[in-house]
Structure formats: C-alpha cells, structure tokens
Amino acid sequence: MASGTVTSSEYISHHLTNLTFGNHPENGWSFAHGAQEAAEMGFWAINVDTMLWSIGLGVLFLWFFRKVATSVTSGVPGGAQNFVETIIEFVDDNVKSIFHHKSPVIAPLALTIFVWIFLMNLMDLVPIDWLPFVFAEMGVEYMKIVPTTDVNATGGIALSVFALILYYSIKQKGVSGFLKELSFQPLPKIFAPFNLFLELVGLLAKPVSLALRLFGNMYAGEMIFILIALLPFWAQWVLSVPWAIFHILIITLQAFIFMVLTIVYLAMAHDDH
Amino acid sequence: MNINLTIIGQAIAFFLFVVFCMKYVWPPITGALAERKKKIAEGLDAADRAERDLKLAQEKAADDMRSSKEEAAAIIEQANKRANQIVEEAKEQAREEANRVKASAQAELDQDVNRAKETLRAQVGALAIAGAEKILEASVDEKAHAKLVEKLAAEL
Numbered sequence: 001m002a003s004g005t006v007t008s009s010e011y012i013s014h015h016l017t018n019l020t021f022g023n024h025p026e027n028g029w030s031f032a033h034g035a036q037e038a039a040e041m042g043f044w045a046i047n048v049d050t051m052l053w054s055i056g057l058g059v060l061f062l063w064f065f066r067k068v069a070t071s072v073t074s075g076v077p078g079g080a081q082n083f084v085e086t087i088i089e090f091v092d093d094n095v096k097s098i099f100h101h102k103s104p105v106i107a108p109l110a111l112t113i114f115v116w117i118f119l120m121n122l123m124d125l126v127p128i129d130w131l132p133f134v135f136a137e138m139g140v141e142y143m144k145i146v147p148t149t150d151v152n153a154t155g156g157i158a159l160s161v162f163a164l165i166l167y168y169s170i171k172q173k174g175v176s177g178f179l180k181e182l183s184f185q186p187l188p189k190i191f192a193p194f195n196l197f198l199e200l201v202g203l204l205a206k207p208v209s210l211a212l213r214l215f216g217n218m219y220a221g222e223m224i225f226i227l228i229a230l231l232p233f234w235a236q237w238v239l240s241v242p243w244a245i246f247h248i249l250i251i252t253l254q255a256f257i258f259m260v261l262t263i264v265y266l267a268m269a270h271d272d273h
Numbered sequence: 274m275n276i277n278l279t280i281i282g283q284a285i286a287f288f289l290f291v292v293f294c295m296k297y298v299w300p301p302i303t304g305a306l307a308e309r310k311k312k313i314a315e316g317l318d319a320a321d322r323a324e325r326d327l328k329l330a331q332e333k334a335a336d337d338m339r340s341s342k343e344e345a346a347a348i349i350e351q352a353n354k355r356a357n358q359i360v361e362e363a364k365e366q367a368r369e370e371a372n373r374v375k376a377s378a379q380a381e382l383d384q385d386v387n388r389a390k391e392t393l394r395a396q397v398g399a400l401a402i403a404g405a406e407k408i409l410e411a412s413v414d415e416k417a418h419a420k421l422v423e424k425l426a427a428e429l
Contacts, residue, residue, distance in 0.1 A: 041277070058287075058290045089306065147283075152277060152282075156280045156282065156287060159284050160287050
C-alpha cells in the first residue's frame with residue numbers, strides 16, 4: 001500500500017528495483033539508492049536480493065529432496081516421499097518422452113529447473129508488501145523477493161542451458177559436425193554462409209527466448225500485483241484474488257515450459273540431423 | 274533490467290544445484306522407484322503363479338475325487354455281483370440237494386414198491402396154487418405148474 005507521501009510511480013519503481021550492491025563511480029562500493037544508481041554501477045554489481053532468495057529457495061528445495069532421498073524406501077512410501085516421487089516421476093516421464101538418449105545429467109537438470117523455478121515463481125504469491133516492509137523496517141531499502149522477475153536470474157539459468165547445448169552438440173557431433181549442421185541446412189550447401197547465419201540466429205534465440213519468456217511472464221505478473229496494490233485496501237481482493245489464482249497456473253506453467261524447452265533443446269543437441 | 278554480475282552468480286548457483294541434485298537426490302529416489310517397480314512385478318508374478326498352482330491343485334483334487342468315486346462304484350458293483358453269485362450258487366446247491374434227496378427218496382420208494390410187488394406176486398402165486406389146490410382137491414405138482422404160475426404172476 002502506498003503511504004501518503006509516496007506517489008504511485010515511486011511506489012511502482014520501488015517495487016521493481018533490486019537491492020544492488022556494486023562499485024558506484026561516485027559512491028564507491030555500496031548499496032545502490034535507486035534504479036538510477038544501480039544502472040550506473042554497470043556490470044560489476046550484484047543483485048543481493050535475487051541471489052539470496054534464489055539460493056535460499058534452491059537450498060530449501062535440495063534440502064527437502066535430500067532429506068527424502070536419505071530415508072527413501074522401496075516399500076510403502078510416506079507422505080513426503082510420495083510427494084517427491086510424484087514430482088520426480090512427472091519430470092522423468094517428460095524427459096523420457098522427449099529425450100531418447102542415455103544421459104545421467106538431463107533428468108536431474110530438468111528436475112532442478114522445474115522445482116527451483118517453480119519455487120522462485122511461487123514467491124510471487126506472497127503479498128507484495130509484506131517482506132519489503134519487514135526489510136524496510138530493518139533498514140534495507142529495496143527487496144525484490146521474486147528472483148525470476150530479475151532478468152539476471154532467468155538469464156543465468158538460460159545461459160547455463162545454452163552452455164550445455166553447445167557442450168553436448170560438440171560432444172555428440174564434434175566441432176566440424178556441429179558446424180556442418182549449422183551450415184548445410186536448411187538450404188543446399190552452396191548457401192552455407194546464409195545457412196550459418198540463419199542457424200546461428202536460431203541458436204542464439206534459444207537462451208534469449210528461454211530467459212525472456214520466463215522473465216517477461218513473471219515481471220508482468222508482478223507488475224499487475226503492484227498495480228492492484230495501488231487500489232484502496234478494501235477493494236484489492238476483488239482483483240488480487242482472481243489474479244493470484246490465475247497466477248498459480250502461470251507460475252507452474254512457466255516452470256514447466258522452461259523445463260520442457262530445456263529438454264527439447266538438449267535432445268536436439270544430441271540428435272544428428 | 275540491468276544485466277550485471279548476478280547473471281554469473283545465478284549460473285554458478287544453478288550449476289551447483291544441478292550437480293548436487295544429480296549426485297545426491299536423483300539416484301537414490303529413482304533407485305527406490307525402480308526397486309519398487311521390480312518388487313511389484315515380482316509380487317504380481319507370484320500371485321499369478323499361485324493362482325495357476327491353485328487351479329492345478331483344484332483340477333487334481335477333482336480328478337482324484339472322480340477316480341475314487343469310479344473305483345468305489347466298481348468295487349460296489351463287484352461286491353453286488355459276487356453276492357448275487359453266492360446266492361445263485363447257494364440256490365443251485367440247494368436245488369441239487371433237494372433233487373438228490375428227492376431222487377433217493379424216489380429210489381427207495383420204487384424199491385419198496387418193487388419189493389412189495391415181488392412179495393405180492395409171490396404171495397399171489399402161492400395163493401393161486403392154494404386156491405387151485407382147493408378147487409381141484411388134488412395135489413398139483415408144484416414143480417410142473419411153476420411155469421404157469423410164474424407167467425400168471427408176471428401178468429399181474
């Protein structure tokens with residue numbers, strides 16, 4: 001809720017600003033006071049809130065799954081094991097239906113992507129003022145609790161996936177095979193430069209689309225929550241409840257899409273054309 | 274939307290999470306799943322086998338029952354036959370015995386009748402002679418008329 005002294009645009013921009021720590025040209029190593037300063041810090045700055053929340057959620061995910069994995073039984077599973085097994089089988093089914101090679105990496109990778117991104121997206125359903133308010137009371141100026149509304153978070157994962165695409169393409173086909181694949185299709189060999197250009201654009205579009213799709217969806221969703229929060233407090237539920245319910249679908253779907261596309265891209269990297 | 278060091282940090286965190294997941298989370302759980310799948314398959318197999326065994330045992334029991342019934346029926350039949358045979362034999366024996374007794378009685382009777390006849394004949398001869406003697410008032414030579422008397426007696 002916007003307090004009296006804060007204008008709507010200030011409120012919105014406050015909620016869309018990360019807690020950035022970096023080397024400011026004038027202030028030196030410090031937390032940025034506002035988006036302007038964060039932008040001036042350039043590349044050598046780090047969004048502390050994104051890092052903390054994403055790593056925290058990742059650790060939570062792995063801690064829970066590891067706890068189940070240590071006490072796992074092939075007999076009658078308990079509640080937590082049932083839950084974990086359901087997710088793992090869901091991921092495994094998806095991997096098996098798309099990816100037809102043997103790889104010890106793909107399935108755990110898909111699981112990590114799905115659950116981690118889902119948890120990060122889930123933070124979107126926490127009422128948007130609660131945690132920033134708590135942190136503001138503790139003297140922390142900015143706090144964006146949904147890591148996937150930060151393009152760095154989605155970009156980091158997408159870049160890693162891109163690196164894996166390159167790695168597996170070269171591992172499976174060799175450098176020359178990979179280059180041949182990029183140059184000798186879809187048009188005949190004489191058009192090799194044109195083909196190469198086309199395929200490189202397509203290749204680069206993969207991580208960019210992965211990162212921006214997730215970022216865009218979550219950013220837009222967050223934005224709508226922020227706009228709803230500008231309404232008088234007694235009217236907010238009329239819009240925020242339906243949007244939150246709809247958002248449950250979106251956050252799951254986005255995590256699922258990210259996972260499936262990753263599997264598809266890596267399957268393509270393994271396949272010979 | 275500033276691209277900064279966070280993107281590298283996220284990539285590193287992601288990498289570590291994937292490695293951890295790959296080493297410590299995925300294998301034990303999928304292992305347990307595979308093991309359970311195997312157990313269930315074995316259980317179903319065992320159930321199938323048991324069902325088949327049960328069916329076989331039931332068939333065998335029914336077979337045994339049928340064959341023992343047949344055997345019992347055969348034994349009863351045989352016993353009945355034997356009993357009839359014994360009764361028949363006894364009847365036959367009795368009939369033979371009766372016939373024999375009857376035959377011997379008949380023979381005795383015949384003998385008696387013959388003897389009586391003989392006696393009677395002899396007596397008739399004597400009586401006839403005596404009668405004739407009385408009638409003729411003369412002694413008739415017994416020896417001379419013996420033939421005639423015997424003839425007469427034989428005609429009686």
